[in-house]
Amino acid sequence: MGNDVRALWEKILAGKTGRDYWRSLAELVAEGAPPEDRQREFPEGADERPDEPSRRSFLKLLGASMALAGVTGCVKDPVEKILPYTIRPPEVTPGLSRYYATSMTLDGLATGLLVASREGRPLKIEGNPEHPASLGAAGVLEQASILGLYDPHRARAITRLGALQSWDALATELARPRADRGAGLRILIEPTASPLLGSLLGRLLSAYPAARITVHSAIDTGAAAQGSTLAFGRPLVPQLDLRNASVIVSLDSDFLDGQGMHLRHSRHFAERRRPGWPEPSMNRLYVVESLPSCTGTVADHKLRRRSSEIGTFAAALAAEILLGGKPPKAVSPEIVTALRPFLGREERALVGAIARDLVRAGPGGLVVVGERQPAPVHALGALVNAVLGASGSTVSMTEPILWNPGTAGQDLTALVADMRAGAVDTLVILGSNPVYTAPGDLDFAAALGHVRQSFSLGLHRDETGARTTWFVPEAHYLEAWGDGRAGDGTTSVVQPLIRPLFGGRAASEILAAMLGDTYPSAHALVRDQWRTMLGEADFEAQWEATLRRGSLPGSEAPRVQAEITPPGIVAALATLAAVPALAPGRYELGFYTDPKVHDGRFANNPWLQELPDPTTKITWDNAALMSVRTASELGVANDDLVEITLPGFDPTMQVITTSPPPATTVVLPVFVMAGHADRAISLRLGYGRGAGLPVAEGVGQNVQPLRRQGRSFLDGASLRPTGEKHVLAQTQKHWELHDRPIALSTTLEAYRDNPGFTRGQKGPVLSILPPVDFKGEQWAMSIDMSICTGCSACVVACQAENNIPVVGREGVLRSREMHWLRIDTYHTGEVDAPEVLHQPMLCQHCEKAPCEYVCPVNATVHSPDGLNEMVYNRCIGTRFCSNNCPYKVRRFNWFDWIEEKPGYNADIRTLQKNPDVTVRERGVMEKCTFCVQRIRRAEIDASIERRAIRPGEVTTACEAACPTRAIRFGSLVHKETDMVRWRDEPRSFSVLHELGTIPRIRYLAMIKNPNPEVG
DSSP states (O other): OHHHHHHHHHHHHOTHHHHHHHHHHHHHHHHOOOHHHHHSSSOTTTTOOTTOTTHHHHHHHHHHHHHHHHHHTTOOOOOOOOOOTTSOOTTOOTTOOEEEEEEEEETTEEEEEEEEEETTEEEEEEEOTTSTTTTTOOOHHHHHHHHHHTOTTSOOSOEETTEEOOHHHHHHHHTOOOSSTTTTEEEEEOOOOOHHHHHHHHHHHHHSTTOEEEEOOSSOOSHHHHHHHHHHSSOOEEEEOGGGOSEEEEESOOTTSSSTTHHHHHHHHHHHHSOOSSSOOOOEEEEEESSOOHHHHTOSEEEEOOGGGHHHHHHHHHHHHHHSSOOSSOOOHHHHHHHGGGTTSSOHHHHHHHHHHHHHHGGGEEEEEOTTSOHHHHHHHHHHHHHHTOBTTTEEEEOOOSOOOGGGBOOHHHHHHHHHTTOOSEEEEESOOHHHHSOTTTOHHHHHTTOSEEEEEESSOOTTTTTSSEEEEBOOTTTSOEEEEOTTOOEEEEOOSSOOTTOOBOHHHHHHHHTTOSSOOHHHHHHHHHHHHHOSTTHHHHHHHHHHHSBOTTOSOOEEOOOOOHHHHHHHHHHHHTOOOOOTTOEEEEEEOBTTTBTTTTTTOHHHHHSOOTTTOEESOOOEEEOHHHHHHHTOOTTEEEEEEEOOEETTTTEEOSSSSOOEEEEEEEEEOTTOOTTEEEEESSOSOOTTOTTTTTSSOOOGGGOOTTOSEEEEEEEEEEEEEOOOEESOOOOOOTTOTTSOEEEHHHHHHOTTTTGGGSSOOOOSSOOOOOOSOOEEEEEEGGGOOOOOHHHHHHHHHTTOOOOHHHHHHTTOOOOSOEEEEEEESOSSSOEEEEEEEOOOOOTTOHHHHHOTTOOEEEOTTSOEEEOTTTOOOOOHHHHHOTTOOOEEOOSOHHHHOHHHHSGGGGGGSOTTSOOOOTTOEEOOOSSHHHHHHHHHHHHHTTSOOOTTOOOOHHHHHOTTOOEEEEETTOTTSHHHHHHTSTTEEOTTGGGOOOOSEEEEOEEEOOOTTOO
16 A cells, blocks of 8 residues: 555655655654644645646645555554443542552652543643652652653654654664674663663673663662762662651761652651640751752751862761760771861851750751762762661661663763764663763764764653664663662663554663564563562562552562671871862852753753742743852952853863863853852753653753763863843742741741740731631642742642643743742842741632632532632633732633643643643633642532541642642531641741731741751
8 A cells, every 4th residue: 555655646746756755744644743834734845736726635635545555655553443341440530630550760769650642632730648768659750651641742653864654664674693702792771770671781781781771860870879989899880768867967968869769758757847736855956068959948057068079078067076075975096087187177066066966866866968969978978877877777787779781881982982982883772861961071972983883762752762763762661661770779660651652662662672672572471570579479469459459569679688897087187188279269160950851851841941940939940049149259240141161171180171062151140049058050861852842952051061070060161241132931039028927937946945036927807898707628738838849849740630721931920931830939038048938829819818708600609518719601801809819829811722822731731731720721820729629529529428527638739749648628617637636736827917818828937946056
């Protein structure tokens, strides 16, 4: 059929024009075209012959079928019968969601999730309460990944040098025999803890013993493993147990957001952080960092230090613990001698107070070192924890979780050197994008040109996929079978919910094809691997139980005992002692993953691009982040463009040089941050993406060219204002409370002395309005500001649940963002070290709502169960209700954003829309509904079963996502729930209570637990 169609096309379009048009149309259908090309009926030049008036109609009728016939060629598809939906499967009930357990892997580690599916269409992601990495919560990236499944710009076809190819041709090329035992073969993968991938990679090395496998991450420098090797003589992984921690010192570690097991850490931290009543007690947190983080915002004491200075602080702290008084545990004399020069290198009153606090905590003390810090700092963190006796209490050690190629491995620098030397004839890149993520001093793109044949597997035909010989579309994790391990080693399953939408392949299938399996099945590969792990006995029952649960109980990594090795600690201290001071007139550059787009892999996700940064509230951009003093030195302010220049860098000498490579320059807008370290510039990774990602194209600047291999920060940069501006799109620009009682806070000691400090913001208020006698279920919410980290998981959860559209950068600049829930952040105290308060702000569902009295068409009304409702088909857009709302939590959709921004909200992305929630048309007011669709579903279920709604049966999207469980929702008639008990605590209050609106949302004031010895 394919040959007949081709002949017909050539006859119609005449000669070479027909051949060219055939190829362009086939590529258009197979790969997916940008919106402007899809809207055009034919590619440019296809209708050059006006003498054939019937041709357009003819092609319009037959174009789609002919294109598909040509793409498939002579490959015979299996016969598939289409049957009417007259007898539905017993497990499917139209209109009801089913939940499936799966896992999402990021940076090699798995997080357990539950995915809601409606008639085979994945809709919403929640946390898996039975998985140790999530404990029922879901972070920003996990929840937004559902939109990545429906990304219309995902790659759709296998290509070789841009031409369409079949799987058979690819598999044949991958499995081509090699006579060199793999000497010219290189495989580049991202970090992985998958038992299946580890097994396949091991088999590949056995088949090709001379091959080399490189594990590359855009953010991991390997410093943590090197640090544990210094401390213990072998690479080990610390496992934190914050439930036992009473005093925590964080050294450049955002352990509550964005690294490893942060969802679990957040939950356990909050359990010790919330000052309950009547006996309030809290843990204490010290944070030492350069760039303010979510973890830093909840710290009791935050110390500003450049990243390069944190090592000296760690050494001074260790010296104070071991030399400043009676050490809790003796260490070797050589360590004591090496520590002595650091005694007094930091302010002794400050460091001494922290050291004494840790010593008093003993086994309840904990030092957490961030992954960005070099190996010596990790070694000192292990030393302090060992001296405190924290091992087995707040921290324990396990063998590495991530797969390691062992002696066959090499780092990215060695791989690039081999590529440039012509020693690599075949390079297989699985799921990584090194052309974009590799540090600038390696110039991976140029090295790739020296490789004879290269393969790339990716969700998008990105910077790397556009340069490799072969490109293969990758299956989204919700489309592919796989497995992984959580940060504690728990083995987890990756279970798909839908067949690949664009014919993608899993990494395991590529590796299997290299081993000679022409038609691999990821499902069969996973089952075979788990059959080996679980054994033949009762395998099917164990496998099905694992699929239901999402993980294998009891599979966490065993704890190991390890002793400190003095020579490694001494070497670490010697390295820190030799760190030079920052040169005058130069600045330190720090590189950080972005909390929204990570290392750039989520840059094409419009939800994440429009999500406000937790600390800066910037959307759709990255910036040069700096302190107030640094901005003053440079003479710049917010939105000023600065030119950041880094001289040539010799990675072998680890010093700034004037030798090649030449200086690198990046231009970025300035953002001045309170609490940022002086003479340090923080840069977010993940922006400035290339072609193939229309949402991300032109958003921000790529700072990877300034990076150097193995370094998360480096000094020697110079900055020069350009005199131009680039306005940053922010959702919040005011940070002061101006003595208004909106977000209340106090210290633990003051709270104990005066528990009723919030009484002025609650209680009866005189009103001219008559009281209302509410009966039945009465829905309300309590939010504890003490344990809110501002991570924004609730914001994305609300957007996913309620079909909230994206408006784009221009819309945000005009304050037209549509989020129903925002997180207001306030600064108090000194600008250099401010106290930070996060306050989730949403419709307060006031019992005496000002919005209801002014609506001329009765569009905003009160329900019998206490909800402030919006009737969309009554609203005529007067916006009187918004003007009368003192909380400013209503959003007016000035445009039909699906029509206005189809690349963000329409196309295949509409498959993610929640059918239980109305997709609003232009010209109506929107706001939080307390997820009324979930309330009504619970009412229906209870009515069918002839019972009352149970306590905790209704959970809003924001409550379900919150990692710290700072948000609690329920009915006021359920007195035994946390939501009601929290409202009765002395520190509860209502925002703008004096107005007499009687909000149904009650906040609990922020409580800090500062050390009175710290000045």
